[in-house]
Amino acid sequence: MNLVEIISKIDLDAEWFGLREYKENTTYHVIRDKNPLSNETSIDHGIMVEVLKNGQFGYCATSDLSLSGIQRAATTAQESALRASKYSVFSFESNVRPKSKGEYLTPLELPFDSLSAGEINDILMKANDWLLNDSRIMSVSAMAMLVETTINYACSNGSDIHQKINIVGSDYSATAKNGQIIQTRTDGRSGNQMGLERFNQDLVREKCNKVSSQVIELIEAEQCPTGEMSLVLAPDQMMLQIHESIGHPLEIDRILGDERNYAGWSFVQLEDFGKLQYGSDLMNVTFDPTISNEMASYGFDDGGFKASKEHLIKDGVLLRGLGALESQERSEVPAVANFRSCSWNRAPIDRMANLNLEAGDSSFEDIISSVEYGVYMETNRSWSIDDYRNKFQFGSEYGKLIENGKITKTLRDPNYRAITVPFWNSLSKVGDESTFEVHGTPNCGKGEPNQVIRVGHASPICLFDNIQVFGGA
Amino acid sequence: MKEYFFNISEKVINTLSNDEHLTISINGENSEFIRINNAKVRQIGTVADASMGMELIKNNRKVQISFTIQRDMEKDYKIIIDYLDTMRKNIVSLPEDPLCVLPENHGSLDEEYTGHLLNPKESVDALLPVMSGVDLIGIWASGDVFVGNTNSAGQKNWFSTETFSLDYSLINPLKKMVKETYAGTHWDQNDYESFINSSKEKLSMLNEKSRKIKPGSYRTYIASAGVSDLIDMFSWGGVSENSIRKGRSSFIKMRDEGKSLSPCFSLKEDFSSGTVPRFNSNGEISDIELPLIIDGALKNTLISTRTANEYNLSTNFASQGEYLRSPVMKEGLVEEQDILKELNTGVYLSNLHYLNWSDQLGGRVTGMTRYACFWVEDGEIISPIDDMRFDDTIYNFFGDKLESVTSKSRLNPSVGTYGGRNLGGVHCPGIILKSFELTL
Ligand SMILES: [Zn+2]
Numbered sequence: 001m002n003l004v005e006i007i008s009k010i011d012l013d014a015e016w017f018g019l020r021e022y023k024e025n026t027t028y029h030v031i032r033d034k035n036p037l038s039n040e041t042s043i044d045h046g047i048m049v050e051v052l053k054n055g056q057f058g059y060c061a062t063s064d065l066s067l068s069g070i071q072r073a074a075t076t077a078q079e080s081a082l083r084a085s086k087y088s089v090f091s092f093e094s095n096v097r098p099k100s101k102g103e104y105l106t107p108l109e110l111p112f113d114s115l116s117a118g119e120i121n122d123i124l125m126k127a128n129d130w131l132l133n134d135s136r137i138m139s140v141s142a143m144a145m146l147v148e149t150t151i152n153y154a155c156s157n158g159s160d161i162h163q164k165i166n167i168v169g170s171d172y173s174a175t176a177k178n179g180q181i182i183q184t185r186t187d188g189r190s191g192n193q194m195g196l197e198r199f200n201q202d203l204v205r206e207k208c209n210k211v212s213s214q215v216i217e218l219i220e221a222e223q224c225p226t227g228e229m230s231l232v233l234a235p236d237q238m239m240l241q242i243h244e245s246i247g248h249p250l251e252i253d254r255i256l257g258d259e260r261n262y263a264g265w266s267f268v269q270l271e272d273f274g275k276l277q278y279g280s281d282l283m284n285v286t287f288d289p290t291i292s293n294e295m296a297s298y299g300f301d302d303g304g305f306k307a308s309k310e311h312l313i314k315d316g317v318l319l320r321g322l323g324a325l326e327s328q329e330r331s332e333v334p335a336v337a338n339f340r341s342c343s344w345n346r347a348p349i350d351r352m353a354n355l356n357l358e359a360g361d362s363s364f365e366d367i368i369s370s371v372e373y374g375v376y377m378e379t380n381r382s383w384s385i386d387d388y389r390n391k392f393q394f395g396s397e398y399g400k401l402i403e404n405g406k407i408t409k410t411l412r413d414p415n416y417r418a419i420t421v422p423f424w425n426s427l428s429k430v431g432d433e434s435t436f437e438v439h440g441t442p443n444c445g446k447g448e449p450n451q452v453i454r455v456g457h458a459s460p461i462c463l464f465d466n467i468q469v470f471g472g473a
Numbered sequence: 474m475k476e477y478f479f480n481i482s483e484k485v486i487n488t489l490s491n492d493e494h495l496t497i498s499i500n501g502e503n504s505e506f507i508r509i510n511n512a513k514v515r516q517i518g519t520v521a522d523a524s525m526g527m528e529l530i531k532n533n534r535k536v537q538i539s540f541t542i543q544r545d546m547e548k549d550y551k552i553i554i555d556y557l558d559t560m561r562k563n564i565v566s567l568p569e570d571p572l573c574v575l576p577e578n579h580g581s582l583d584e585e586y587t588g589h590l591l592n593p594k595e596s597v598d599a600l601l602p603v604m605s606g607v608d609l610i611g612i613w614a615s616g617d618v619f620v621g622n623t624n625s626a627g628q629k630n631w632f633s634t635e636t637f638s639l640d641y642s643l644i645n646p647l648k649k650m651v652k653e654t655y656a657g658t659h660w661d662q663n664d665y666e667s668f669i670n671s672s673k674e675k676l677s678m679l680n681e682k683s684r685k686i687k688p689g690s691y692r693t694y695i696a697s698a699g700v701s702d703l704i705d706m707f708s709w710g711g712v713s714e715n716s717i718r719k720g721r722s723s724f725i726k727m728r729d730e731g732k733s734l735s736p737c738f739s740l741k742e743d744f745s746s747g748t749v750p751r752f753n754s755n756g757e758i759s760d761i762e763l764p765l766i767i768d769g770a771l772k773n774t775l776i777s778t779r780t781a782n783e784y785n786l787s788t789n790f791a792s793q794g795e796y797l798r799s800p801v802m803k804e805g806l807v808e809e810q811d812i813l814k815e816l817n818t819g820v821y822l823s824n825l826h827y828l829n830w831s832d833q834l835g836g837r838v839t840g841m842t843r844y845a846c847f848w849v850e851d852g853e854i855i856s857p858i859d860d861m862r863f864d865d866t867i868y869n870f871f872g873d874k875l876e877s878v879t880s881k882s883r884l885n886p887s888v889g890t891y892g893g894r895n896l897g898g899v900h901c902p903g904i905i906l907k908s909f910e911l912t913l
Binding site: 031033035036038039040041042043044045046056057058059060061062063064065066069076077079080081083084087088089116117118119121125138139175176177180182184256257258260261262264265345346347349382383384385386387388391393395413415417419445448449450451452472473 | 504505506507508510511513514515516517518519520521522523524534535536537538539540541542543544545563565566567568569570571572593594597598601608610611612614640641642644648650652718719720721725729730783826827828829830831832834835836837839840841843860861862864866889890891892894912913
């Protein structure tokens with residue numbers, strides 16, 4: 001279907017209207033304990049019509065893709081907007097939906113049809129064998145996720161955007177038991193924009209070997225100690241740390257109160273931009289939709305705003321938030337292109353996309369050797385933070401004790417808790433490019449009605465001083 | 474939609490060969506959503522969404538597909554037949570699944586609940602005016618939700634309902650908040666307006682300056698809404714038989730180490746309220762009641778037919794994820810008006826927020842207090858408190874430290890809309906704890 005042509009045929013009395021066609025194919029292959037658990041594809045396909053009438057947006061989401069169906073949806077959206085316009089939170093103009101044309105394509109080496117469903121199952125079955133290399137391992141699982149998203153966007157102002165995004169995720173996990181101690185180690189359930197090169201056998205085997213040997217380390221390991229100490233976080237724990245304690249509190253719609261009934265408000269206030277010393281001067285955070293293999297890269301957001309890299313925090317000072325053009329009008333904080341929706345059936349709101357901590361200049365050895373006593377943590381497993389994004393408690397799958405500048409032993413059930421701004425101000429070393437990794441998760445929940453969306457977080461290894469660390473129950 | 478679904482399914486099932494087994498499902502909704510901030514409209518719109526799923530089993534191999542339908546019989550039938558052909562092509566290359574569950578005819582259910590909902594043309598004017606004068610944030614959702622499935626063995630299930638909910642918070646200038654949900658099936662404008670007005674009165678109780686309390690152990694009352702969040706944790710590495718067997722459950726201590734919960738704690742699955750379908754995605758129909766924990770002892774877990782096949786057990790037709798679908802916790806003896814007196818001195822928590830296992834195998838949960846939470850002395854509310862983090866185990870708060878349970882159970886409706894509007898909720902009373910660990 002050609003959206004530009006449909007736009008020309010829609011009859012509507014409105015300041016602006018737009019169509020966003022969203023088609024997404026998601027396939028999950030899972031083999032658990034050598035039995036195929038899932039070979040499931042879901043195809044989500046529909047159109048959202050958005051209409052601006054009397055300064056109020058209204059939407060109507062439909063899977064009826066005929067011209068008459070889209071015309072009906074447009075009329076319904078216009079009527080909703082009109083009725084709501086006497087109670088609008090803010091009266092918008094059409095400048096929050098700029099005219100844009102362009103396209104975005106995920107660069108990939110091996111296209112999605114380069115491996116059949118059967119071939120992917122073969123690799124996952126082998127992965128089960130590689131994971132099951134010790135009699136104390138009680139359960140293993142291997143997962144492949146393939147997502148192909150096509151977004152076409154056109155509106156009455158002449159915008160015409162085409163984006164096609166390919167995401168591949170994987171996980172290899174093992175659970176082992178030693179007496180009453182049971183531990184699970186995973187490969188982090190991460191994902192990237194890429195092709196099926198992710199399922200290169202040597203790569204998969206290497207990942208499985210690491211998971212299965214580390215889960216055995218964990219069931220033989222000591223409990224993580226309790227106390228105030230140095231904390232070193234690997235990039236796959238930093239992912240969650242950045243997400244919860246930088247990303248969510250900087251979302252401008254949260255600061256404006258839209259989320260207060262659900263995810264919550266924010267300790268950050270509009271007057272903090274340009275002033276707040278969010279973290280130590282080693283802290284540089286960017287909104288960066290341009291890293292080619294990161295999960296939430298794109299060319300344009302769902303309001304047609306062209307995406308570009310922007311510093312949110314520079315040398316520890318908060319400069320800019322995560323708010324798109326609607327939020328810019330409401331807050332006067334300069335926008336980034338983060339107006340995103342999870343599908344055709346949800347309206348876009350301010351979201352994270354790729355939110356990254358820029359690399360510093362310390363090597364892994366520099367960081368470890370500078371620690372007198374502390375814990376190194378890899379791979380997030382537990383996360384909880386309050387509705388203002390202050391008091392958090394996070395846990396990891398895998399810990400290492402650091403004593404007198406050296407890693408000495410493996411620790412199980414490592415956790416830590418802190419308060420956001422003092423925590424980031426205790427950032428005392430930031431890893432260099434050699435420690436920098438690009439991760440992503442498909443599971444960020446927000447919004448009413450609820451939306452789960454994919455985000456990318458890239459980070460080096462980081463050292464934090466004097467953090468409350470503790471172990472399991 | 475029911476007729477559409479059963480007609481199209483029958484046509485598809487008629488195309489199967491003898492060695493092909495097929496389950497077809499549908500779920501969808503027609504919803505109006507209004508997002509409210511500061512008692513004004515932030516976003517408004519409607520969603521008509523429906524998808525069908527097919528699970529094909531052939532020669533012990535299984536493949537699944539689900540897809541959005543256009544609700545046009547001719548177009549959808551063509552797409553379904555295309556997808557079925559793709560499944561037939563893919564299935565031969567897949568490994569055998571010795572645990573796959575062949576469709577059976579377990580008998581059929583047909584439940585249609587009709588409501589009396591606000592016409593979307595009237596909703597804005599019906600909802601907004603009474604909110605004036607207070608900072609109200611929330612989400613209005615209204616419309617019908619339907620679920621059905623049928624299979625090649627002849628089973629046919631249908632469930633549809635018409636519901637509305639306004640899930641909202643009120644907030645005062647001190648940033649103290651009251652949380653409420655006004656939900657139902659039959660709209661009554663006067664009842665709605667008095668409900669909102671009574672929330673406004675509750676908010677006025679939060680005008681005292683709040684006090685900071687130190688981390689430590691406190692006598693604690695947790696109201697029904699908070700208890701329902703704690704019970705929800707059982708659906709995530711708790712009561713699932715599969716998660717127990719695979720070493721990923723907080724209930725392993727009950728199964729393997731002889732631990733139990735408090736004699737005051739009993740929990741069952743109970744479908745008698747009719748708020749959720751009694752059939753799962755395989756079309757299997759659960760008993761009306763399944764006791765899970767009785768007087769603190771683990772009696773049953775949730776067992777899907779697949780798990781039953783894997784471990785040689787009897788199925789209780791749990792959902793594939795073995796999560797709670799219609800949990801009901803048993804009431805206790807403390808009357809509502811005696812809660813403060815029984816608590817005496819300690820903290821009163823109306824709601825909890827953002828729960829997660831901090832040590833799943835140990836049964837330890839962390840989360841935050843949220844909304845109307847108070848410091849209580851000698852049976853009287855002294856002041857609101859600042860939000861605190863808790864970190865404590867189910868073996869404490871539903872176990873040794875559970876002193877008593879209130880006599881009034883409430884339905885905490887599921888108002889979540891990930892993927893689609895949720896149904897049902899958690900029925901539970903409040904709890905009084907001898908101590909509860911607040912950590913930050
Ligand atoms: Zn998130």
